[in-house]
Every structure is written in structure tokens, then in C-alpha cells.
Amino acid sequence: MPQSLDAIDAKILDLIQKDAALSVAEIADRVGLSSSPCWRRIKRMEEAGIIQGRVTLLDRDTLGLGFEVVASVKLALPSKENLAKFEQLVQKWPEVLECMTVTGAVDYVIRITTTDMHAYDTFLREKLLGSGLVSDVQSRIVINIAKRTTALPLGLVSDYVPAS
DSSP, X not given: OOOXXXXXXXXXXXXXXXXXXXXXXXXXXXXXXXXXXXXXXXXXXXXXXXXXXXXXXXXXXXXXXXEEEEEEEEESSOOHHHHHHHXXXXXXXXXXXXXXXXXXXXXXXXXXXXXXXXXXXXXXXXXXXXGSOEEEEEEEEOOOOSOOOOOOOGXXXXXXXXXX
């Protein structure tokens, strides 16, 4: 069951999902609380599993990891065991940023990042097809990213409306 959020909780979440480096004092100041009650709210949301972790976003192009592929993957035999085996494998492949089970003609959609086309070809041949589980891969090379965010639309679950 979804957790209900009041406007202050939603504002706290909005702030930290956009900048996890903010101190409790900075967050408290921006939401109109003192540090202690703000910290308690953050702690409560961590314990409830609303806040799962905090990360630093890196610039892939600067790091030389700007080649991105979205691949549709069909397993040769989509049994319960093979689905579990495939999901265990992708956990070990650092190139796979996301793996989603989907409905339709394929079993998974995965998002892969690597250095270039040659590195992707090696990943495709040695890992995906080399797993012995995959019968078909449809690869789509990402040309441009029009939007990418990790921020959830909190206005859909709270009266809080984030500033634009």
C-alpha cells in the first residue's frame, strides 16, 4: 500500500532527490522546519523504505561511457528457471544499467552503456548471446536523450507541487 505524504514530506523528498548532498540543516531551512524534526522525518521515510539510498550521478560522456543501447531480449525458453538465471546474470554485468521484464513479444528490455560499438559487440556476443539463454536481441542505439531524470513525480501522490 502506498505511503501517504504530507506537503512537507513531499518537499523534503523533492529536495533530496534532486540534490542528495544537501545537509539536514539546508533541507530544514528550505522546508521551514528546524533540523531535528526534519531529520526525524527523513529517518522515518528511510525506515519506511520511501528513501532507498542516495547516489551521485556521473557524466557518462566525460568518463568515456557515452555509447548507450536499449535492447529487447527474448529468451530461447522463457521458463521460471531461465528467467531467474538470466536475472542473476544481468546482476553481474556492469554494462547493464537497467533490466526490466516486459509484456509483449520479448521477455526483457535492458539498457546498456559501454565505450563504443566494438565494446557493445563484445558484450552482445560474449555475455548476452554467450549465456545460452537468449534466442533474439533487437538492439537500438541511443542517438540523443531528450529527457532523463531520476526524480519521481511527487505531485501525483501529494498536494505538494514542486517549483519548476
